[in-house]
Amino acid sequence: MNGLKRIRRDTVARWIALTIILAMLISLALNGLFIQLAGVWARPPLTETGLLEKAAAVTRVIDAAPAVQRGKLASAASEDGFIVTWHPDRQTIKVPPVDDPISEEGSNILQPLLRSAGRHVEAYEPSDWPEPSPDARYMLLIELSDASWLMFSPPTRSWGLDETPRYLIVVLLVLISTALVALIATRRLATPLQHFTEGARRFGADFRAPPIEPLGPQEIRQAILAFNAMQAQLQHFIRDRTQMLAAISHDLRAPLTRMRLRGEFIEDAEQQRRLFRDVDEMQAMINSALEFFRDDARLEPATQFDLAELLHTLLDDYRDQGVEIDFNGPQRLVYFGRPLGLKRVMTNLLDNAIKYGSEPKIEWLAASEQVRIDVLDRGPGIAQGSLEQVFVPFFRVEGSRNKSTGGVGLGLSAARAIVLEHGGELTLRNRSAGGLSARVVLPVHPSAGFELQ
Template identity: 35%
Template sequence: MRIPQPRSLMGQMLLAVAIALLLVQGLSSFLIYKAQREAYETGMINVAAFRLIVDTRGPGAFSRHNHSPDRSAIGNPPPRAFPLEISNQSPIEQNEQRDAHAEQRLRDVLADQNFPQSEIVIVHRAVAKDPVARNSALRRAARHKLGADAISGMMESHVLVVGVRPLNQQDWLIARVRSPRAVNILLMPLVLQTLLIYAVLVGAVALILRRITRPLAALTRRVERFAATPDAEGQIVPSGPDDMHRLIVAHNAMEARIAAMLDEKNVMLGAIGHDLKTPLAALRVRIESVEDETERARMAATIEDIVRTLDDILSLARVGRPADPRERTELSALVASVVEEYEDMGEPVELGDTKRIVLELRPTWLRRALRNLISNALRYGQTARVSLAREGPSAVVLIEDDGPGIPAGQIEDMMNPFTRGDPSRNSATGGAGLGLALARAIADQHGGALTLANRLSATGEIEGLTARLEIPV
């Protein structure tokens, strides 16, 4: 199973820093915990050693051995919690695990105090499983009139059971030292300390990253807006660190340059369109003097083709930067009105299922895209069926025909400018190959998409082509 990762720059940087801090702080906490646990266990061993050495109730062999323990080496003892026990049996029980490390440390402490060489056994045991410790705890509970919860807590605590038997003796001197689990004493403070440090450091890093990424997020939104509507208005104010400040300044300059170039392009295209349409209009007048009616009709058709192609080229050049604003429009009514235009001309265009969808769009441009798609369907498929539905966050217009379709490898190329399904450029099958390119550009202008797909029969044969125009609601 793959763990999901944040997609934003701030999230990824914060995750990397958080993981690094967690590893470093975790290692530091482990080393501190280990050192404190060693010190804690050393203290318990020293307490046990002190009781074994100074207790006057030990066996005769112990009392005959006169020595004075070095209190600076083993520390001052706490009040006794459990009595010492003399037994002829080892304190270890079946299935109990000896603490070899603690045994070696106690052996070293006793050797430093000139204690007779002895066999040593140390085990950790719950109070409830040790008869001496359990009875002592019950007596204490009765003396202090403790409740059931307090007694249960005492039984769940642990004792360090230390058994020492000199090599020339038969009896064991057994001492018990209250030994709450080191994990209960040391681990919780370390966990709280780690979480506190972790929260402070991650919070500080988050504030720094937020200061860095906030201008970057604003720049990203600005780039997305400029990509949809190339307009130099609304540029963001440079802010953030010096590198980010310089990036925003450079981007604003680039936007201004691009906007100026687009303005120059529009002016140039307008001039070209005006200069070309004027002589074309003069030609329309002059061909009226041609006596041959057939020749006059051919010349007029040629002029109309030139004008139509010129309009398509100018529209395709201007579609990326439309001058008209978006309007709140009922898309189903717009689609129905375009279909009615073809029905009034007697064209076989059928309006299928539609759904009322209201959204903001540029009606003039979208009408142009629908006309291009329907005309393309009529040109190659002789019929056109138009429907409108809503799929998730998008309104989807489908235009279907019963034509020969498009070879799978050429579908994408067909939406490029000046690409036609009929390479002969027969006037009966269309113009310069700009209709689909213009329709796709208009879909992109609205943040949508245009896709073409062949409609297949049950046997795998092509039954027609479906143009799918998606517009975000």
């Protein structure tokens, strides 16, 4: 029960919500860590530190005091990192020559706090002094009501970055934390999906592949369980169909054998010959149909093999029979698939090219994503309207491609079925100078490896 509750809670929606929350928490943690490690540089700028408010308060107190006490009050208001001095004359203050020492931003904040309009406020930075200068420092000058001046000067910078760079750092930390959490979360979601995809692809290449282990959030688990149920039903259906076809094979062959035996007693030689021809044709159709539906080559496990070597082996077999077939393509290609099934496909296409045409030829090329094999011949070809019909079981083209040359119309159907089970496609087209081109396109699965020479 606890496991079921855990699975129900492990949903995609939950992971998305957790991703957002974790991204926010990690962003706050990184910002706090930045403040601790970076010290004053991570603090707010001067206008947000409260120093201006403090300077305004000190200014109002000293401005209200008699002139003889202002020096002592300024000294009493000083502290580490915040030095206050009173100057009765502006000329006694050494400042760098700048065009406009008035700080507009500081004035906008200080003027209301000073409760006196028209006060002169000047601000200087270390960069205002000519280099090198031992007097270079930050300085804030505020004029009092009697034209004397207060100078506020920290010995070193005691406030943080300006607003723009500080916000950029915060945004950068948010992006880093979000990317980190998103990477972990997406890997948590993508790994089960990739596992699911590999299992589905494996089932497409190997009908007897084991079920996929349900992993990941609840929605992905449900999809995997549904796929496993469908896979089991298909495997059960194939087993039942194979057993049924085996029974049909036994039941049909017995009456055909009896018909042949009874035909031996027919005295009319012509009628006997016709009967035997029909019996043989029915027997060939039954055998071809059973071979098509119960094709063990289509159930063989997928493995890595040299597709070029398989083609060369076929060419050698035809050469032993006195048939020369031109070959143009790579001399080595390690491919992941079912070798017996693909051998049957190529045998079927080459047999058709030899029976119904002339000058059989194989042209093929391989790329990182697919393999293309063309079986070519010179002959009458196939009518344009029948290029797809020939893949229908038991369909036979009249004329040059008919039953007089052998076959019951299942070869191309079986070839296309095998190619489709590999995830590829088999198409026919008439060549411009006469003849037929049968093109087999097979996908290359990246997870299975690929080697071409």
